[in-house]
Amino acid sequence: GDSVTQMEGPVTLSEEAFLTINCTYTATGYPSLFWYVQYPGEGLQLLLKATKADDKGSNKGFEATYRKETTSFHLEKGSVQVSDSAVYFCALSDHSSASKIIFGSGTRLSIRP
Amino acid sequence: EAQVTQNPRYLITVTGKKLTVTCSQNMNHEYMSWYRQDPGLGLRQIYYSMNVEVTDKGDVPEGYKVSRKEKRNFPLILESPSPNQTSLYFCASTPSSSGQGKTQYFGPGTRLLVL
Numbered sequence: 001g002d003s004v005t006q007m008e009g010p011v012t013l014s015e016e017a018f019l020t021i022n023c024t025y026t027a028t029g030y031p032s033l034f035w036y037v038q039y040p041g042e043g044l045q046l047l048l049k050a051t052k053a054d055d056k057g058s059n060k061g062f063e064a065t066y067r068k069e070t071t072s073f074h075l076e077k078g079s080v081q082v083s084d085s086a087v088y089f090c091a092l093s094d095h096s097s098a099s100k101i102i103f104g105s106g107t108r109l110s111i112r113p
Numbered sequence: 114e115a116q117v118t119q120n121p122r123y124l125i126t127v128t129g130k131k132l133t134v135t136c137s138q139n140m141n142h143e144y145m146s147w148y149r150q151d152p153g154l155g156l157r158q159i160y161y162s163m164n165v166e167v168t169d170k171g172d173v174p175e176g177y178k179v180s181r182k183e184k185r186n187f188p189l190i191l192e193s194p195s196p197n198q199t200s201l202y203f204c205a206s207t208p209s210s211s212g213q214g215k216t217q218y219f220g221p222g223t224r225l226l227v228l
Contacts (some may be wrong), residue, residue, distance in 0.1 A: 004155075034216075036219075041221075042221060042222075043117075043203055043219035043220050043221045043222050044156070044203065044205075044217075044219040045219065046216045046217070049216070089155060089156070093215070100146075100158060100161065100171075101146075101156075101158075101205075101217055103148075103155040103156040103157075104155050105153055105154060105155040106155050
């Protein structure tokens, strides 16, 4: 079945460092891909998404490109801030049931001042 | 304000004592879903509902029930909770069950401890 694999955390970086969180997926057909973020004590919220190959999603300085050839959707940010500390989930929506989301296990990111 | 609300936010109970976690959304969304979040496992879908009176099992439905009598409400019922249901639970809603790329809107979560 469909699945999402993302790098294990925790990831700890200094402020202004470059961030990459790897995400790869397995799916039949052409899923949509998402990054959700969960700040401490809160629910998940959509960070960005891409619905077809080569699309780039971007928001709040984060970006990710849908790479069909490598089945990847890596999250990047050029200069992280302390306020980016959160848990990040990569996810896909199955093409046959677009509202069922399959999540990766999450990556906890901590940013040091 | 468009939102998904859950109650209670925190709950401690004992094995076998029936409980209900409520979920309500004010966005007129057709699709609603329940997830549980456990360390190292991400979010796993428990049940979902594509519209009123239409519900189906997700990936981990054992020990749970749901109902969808009204569009806005989707309660999660644990008839006889057990310690392995200790988890963080999220309700989510989506505008429609069709079409890719639809964003899910999550509630704030309910942290449940079953002793």
